Amino acid sequence: DGGITQSPKYLFRKEGQNVTLSCEQNLNHDAMYWYRQDPGQGLRLIYYSQIVNDFQKGDIAEGYSVSREKKESFPLTVTSAQKNPTAFYLCASSMGLVERQPQHFGDGTRLSIL
């Protein structure tokens, strides 16, 4: 089955630690996205990538970093500079950034501070 796999499902971060969230898709989609979801709030865009080796900042990129070395993978690193990292992180992909292609989501990673 095609889909988006996020891992781990739960992640704990210590003070001053960087953590990396994994996102893998086998949908052959060009575009990938990372969103942050806080309780009772909508999704906010962190980073997005249209193509391999290219990515752009979203609305709340500070304290986060990404890479896109392979079409299938778009890992997100939450750095120690992100002072309020506790949230539900969602990865999504779409066929592209044009023609209003629907975004497909993974099942998320819940990040908490120890």
Next chain:
Amino acid sequence: QQQVKQSPQSLIVQKGGISIINCAYENTAFDYFPWYQQFPGKGPALLIAIRPDVSEKKEGRFTISFNKSAKQFSLHIMDSQPGDSATYFCAASNGNAGNMLTFGGGTRLMVKP
């Protein structure tokens, strides 16, 4: 700046009733309006979407109504079922500026048996 405002934040409906969720947007360049359904611990899933060249779109028990002049759109769930209990998000995008979605704040729907 929240460009898509969603209401209500929470909604309780009896089984068989109609659930109505409303969204309003500010950016007149938006031209694609999807609705997503999210169950606890899961990612959102596309439910139904509409473009502004039509005023209504229906898929099964789910209907989107769109009012371009008022810059508002709404989701109606007919014959609501307990299995519909989830969080619903409206969203909007500008097709001429990429496929970037701006989401509303979400509505937590509970359908009582």
